[in-house]
Amino acid sequence: MIEIKNLHKSYQMGKNSLHVLKGINFSVEEGELVAIMGSSGSGKSTLLNILGMLDELDEGSYTLDGVPIKNLNETKAAQYRNKFLGFIFQSFNLINYKTAAENVALPLYYQRVGRKERQEKALKYLEQVGLKEWATHLPSELSGGQKQRVAIARAMAAEPKVLLADEPTGALDSKTSYEVMDLIQKINDQGNTILLVTHEEDIAHMCKRIVHLKDGVIVEDKKVDQVRAEQYV
Amino acid sequence: MFSRDSWKEIFETIQKNKLRTFLSGFTVALGILIFVVLYGFGNGLINTFSEFFEDDATNTFFVFPGRTSKPFKGYKSNRQIEFDNSDLADIEESFPLFLEYISPRVDRSGLVKYKNESNNYTTRGVSEAYQFAEKTIIMKGRYLNKQDIKDKTKYAVIGRLVEKDLFKNEDALGKYIDITGSVFKVIGVFQDEAGDDEERRIYIPYTTRQLIEKNTDKINQIVIGFKPEIGYAGAMAFERKLGDFIREKKYIDPNDQRGFFIRNVADQLKQNQQFAGVLQIIVGFVAFGTIIAGIIGISNIMVFVVKERTKEIGIRKALGATPKSVISTILLESVFITTVSGIVGMVLGVAMLSSLGDSLKDYFITNPFINMGTAIFATVVLIFFGGLAGYIPARRAARIKPIVALRDE
Numbered sequence: 001m002i003e004i005k006n007l008h009k010s011y012q013m014g015k016n017s018l019h020v021l022k023g024i025n026f027s028v029e030e031g032e033l034v035a036i037m038g039s040s041g042s043g044k045s046t047l048l049n050i051l052g053m054l055d056e057l058d059e060g061s062y063t064l065d066g067v068p069i070k071n072l073n074e075t076k077a078a079q080y081r082n083k084f085l086g087f088i089f090q091s092f093n094l095i096n097y098k099t100a101a102e103n104v105a106l107p108l109y110y111q112r113v114g115r116k117e118r119q120e121k122a123l124k125y126l127e128q129v130g131l132k133e134w135a136t137h138l139p140s141e142l143s144g145g146q147k148q149r150v151a152i153a154r155a156m157a158a159e160p161k162v163l164l165a166d167e168p169t170g171a172l173d174s175k176t177s178y179e180v181m182d183l184i185q186k187i188n189d190q191g192n193t194i195l196l197v198t199h200e201e202d203i204a205h206m207c208k209r210i211v212h213l214k215d216g217v218i219v220e221d222k223k224v225d226q227v228r229a230e231q232y233v
Numbered sequence: 234m235f236s237r238d239s240w241k242e243i244f245e246t247i248q249k250n251k252l253r254t255f256l257s258g259f260t261v262a263l264g265i266l267i268f269v270v271l272y273g274f275g276n277g278l279i280n281t282f283s284e285f286f287e288d289d290a291t292n293t294f295f296v297f298p299g300r301t302s303k304p305f306k307g308y309k310s311n312r313q314i315e316f317d318n319s320d321l322a323d324i325e326e327s328f329p330l331f332l333e334y335i336s337p338r339v340d341r342s343g344l345v346k347y348k349n350e351s352n353n354y355t356t357r358g359v360s361e362a363y364q365f366a367e368k369t370i371i372m373k374g375r376y377l378n379k380q381d382i383k384d385k386t387k388y389a390v391i392g393r394l395v396e397k398d399l400f401k402n403e404d405a406l407g408k409y410i411d412i413t414g415s416v417f418k419v420i421g422v423f424q425d426e427a428g429d430d431e432e433r434r435i436y437i438p439y440t441t442r443q444l445i446e447k448n449t450d451k452i453n454q455i456v457i458g459f460k461p462e463i464g465y466a467g468a469m470a471f472e473r474k475l476g477d478f479i480r481e482k483k484y485i486d487p488n489d490q491r492g493f494f495i496r497n498v499a500d501q502l503k504q505n506q507q508f509a510g511v512l513q514i515i516v517g518f519v520a521f522g523t524i525i526a527g528i529i530g531i532s533n534i535m536v537f538v539v540k541e542r543t544k545e546i547g548i549r550k551a552l553g554a555t556p557k558s559v560i561s562t563i564l565l566e567s568v569f570i571t572t573v574s575g576i577v578g579m580v581l582g583v584a585m586l587s588s589l590g591d592s593l594k595d596y597f598i599t600n601p602f603i604n605m606g607t608a609i610f611a612t613v614v615l616i617f618f619g620g621l622a623g624y625i626p627a628r629r630a631a632r633i634k635p636i637v638a639l640r641d642e
Contacts, residue, residue: 049636052551054551054634054635054636054639055634055636074550074555074556074631074632075555075556075557078550078553078554078555078556079553079555081550081551081552081553082552082553083553087551087552089639093544093547093548093551093639094548095545095548095549097246097249097250098245098249102245106549106552107552107553109238109242110549110552110553110554110555110558111553115238115241154552158552158553
């Protein structure tokens with residue numbers, strides 16, 4: 001599903017160049033649930049942004065579902081993001097003047113799905129995350145966990161190949177975190193590929209594989225026995 | 234770009250961001266409103282100026298006698314100049330190319346009576362040609378004619394308000410009135426656009442007036458109408474030649490400015506029109522400034538709107554919005570708001586002008602108006618620049634990497 005070879009990325013910080021990713025080799029199969037771990041500054045978010053085509057790589061190659069991702073212009077990148085990827089952010093990033101259902105329907109709008117179908121699908125995915133009754137509420141009327149579940153429904157709505165989650169539980173208390181992880185695990189059970197950036201050990205162990213990043217290189221890549229979040233809920 | 238869906242998206246955004254919509258709409262509407270009203274006021278000023286002259290013919294000279302200020306050819310200084318009937322004939326004979334008509338004007342005021350009603354009016358002795366100079370409109374009966382002047386008839390043409398004052402509901406035609414002791418037959422009733430003062434006048438043959446005043450041949454003033462086809466330059470030349478002629482005939486020093494005066498209506502009109510034109514330019518300049526201020530206002534708001542929406546744009550891009558769709562959403566929104574509020578401002582302004590009508594006449598603004606072409610042009614200009622003002626920041630926003638836009642708080 002994802003194939004990364006010899007990935008390099010550096011940022012220009014004034015006159016100094018900061019080498020963030022120093023040759024990453026990494027692949028993800030379909031249906032995997034991968035946690036990317038590392039302390040801050042290890043490059044884990046940068047890696048996720050490159051995987052999400054939110055940022056560009058300097059060197060190396062990136063193939064997503066057999067499609068080489070390189071030299072994309074903004075329009076092409078937007079189309080690929082829409083087709084291949086679903087994003088879940090730490091700060092939810094819902095549009096605050098749109099209702100939960102409208103937020104979920106937004107990626108479908110950019111897929112040019114008809115209005116009726118959009119609404120139906122939005123409700124379907126809201127139901128999956130258990131928020132059907134909250135469809136007409138604005139984000140400001142939802143709790144943090146609910147917001148993140150709306151964001152997950154939105155990421156799912158476009159039926160992407162890969163879900164990318166950047167610290168999805170970073171802004172949540174542990175109980176809500178486990179609820180969100182439970183949801184993510186269930187989505188993964190349905191066969192969806194999910195990549196998740198976190199720095200919390202317990203969250204990482206709820207995945208099936210942990211990739212440790214340190215100073216821009218992968219120092220550890222191991223399969224783990226998944227801890228089900230269900231038992232904590 | 235113009236699908237129902239994208240409009241729906243825009244309407245939803247507008248609906249849910251009322252303050253933002255109101256602010257940008259208000260700026261545009263106000264800009265157009267002020268433009269339309271100012272421009273209309275400018276036109277109102279011009280209307281006032283032309284109205285001052287409208288009720289009288291503009292191809293007219295008024296010649297007033299004065300007192301000499303210099304001795305000349307044995308005559309002493311400070312001599313009163315008087316005109317008489319021979320002057321009329323001489324002027325008529327000497328300027329056949331320029332002159333269209335000539336009439337004396339002898340004003341006397343005094344008590345006018347009919348039955349039990351009486352009032353003081355100005356009675357003006359004139360010739361039949363005077364009707365053209367004053368643009369008098371006969372409502373009923375007739376004006377004085379050549380025969381009346383020749384026969385020194387005791388006929389009077391009275392103003393509409395004279396009839397109303399003295400005759401109440403009676404028909405004045407054919408009735409006899411007493412003008413300072415002499416009986417005149419009313420042969421006509423007139424109206425005059427200049428209003429009340431002029432409609433409280435009575436015209437009688439100047440010859441009759443002279444007869445009453447011991448058969449004198451003196452006249453107060455001379456009113457001369459020149460042929461309109463001689464134009465402005467011709468009128469100025471005529472004025473000069475006429476002045477020379479009178480100076481020579483009345484033995485007035487060529488450099489004496491005080492022996493008599495010529496009031497050239499055409500010249501005054503032209504000067505006033507120029508003045509009004511300058512005013513219009515100034516008002517136009519201010520109005521243009523208002524439009525510029527409106528454009529700057531809408532630009533500022535659009536920059537702010539795009540700034541405020543940076544994060545939203547980032548989210549949309551992460552969800553698959555192409556730069557084109559980001560630009561078109563913002564652009565359509567701004568064009569839509571400017572169009573609607575521009576039209577609202579324009580309609581309000583035009584409505585305001587037409588409701589004002591003559592109510593600001595005391596401030597020299599008569600019947601302010603703006604022609605639709607100008608109003609629509611200004612609105613279109615503002616809409617265009619409103620769109621441009623939206624486009625530039627929208628394009629910049631669409632170019633921001635989603636990762637940067639998402640970081641924006």
